[in-house]
Amino acid sequence: MNTALALKIEKLLNMEEGLLMVLQVYYDIDQEKKKNAVNSPDLSKLRPVLFWDTDIASIQWEKQKNAVIRRVYERGNEIEKNEICLFYGLNSVSEAATTNQESSNL
Numbered sequence: 409m410n411t412a413l414a415l416k417i418e419k420l421l422n423m424e425e426g427l428l429m430v431l432q433v434y435y436d437i438d439q440e441k442k443k444n445a446v447n448s449p450d451l452s453k454l455r456p457v458l459f460w461d462t463d464i465a466s467i468q469w470e471k472q473k474n475a476v477i478r479r480v481y482e483r484g485n486e487i488e489k490n491e492i493c494l495f496y497g498l499n500s501v502s503e504a505a506t507t508n509q510e511s512s513n514l
């Protein structure tokens with residue numbers, strides 16, 4: 409949003425001048441934080457042997473989430489499983505486990 413548009417909208421809606429631009433700045437800050445967020449688990453807690461068939465640095469952690477979760481839960485130790493839970497969250501891990509169970513029942 410540009411300043412001129414924000415001023416027009418604020419005037420039409422009887423809002424305090426500058427409010428929309430302040431909100432825009434907060435939004436922009438949030439977007440920058442998301443860009444700079446950690447995009448991989450703590451690799452020091454994952455043994456490279458878990459991913460023997462690929463370069464661990466080239467894994468696309470979000471795109472290959474279900475495969476990573478499956479691999480770690482099939483072959484990983486407790487530290488590795490905990491790291492994957494911290495990175496993806498319990499809901500994602502549970503969903504991947506459910507998906508894995510359903511596909512193995514077919």
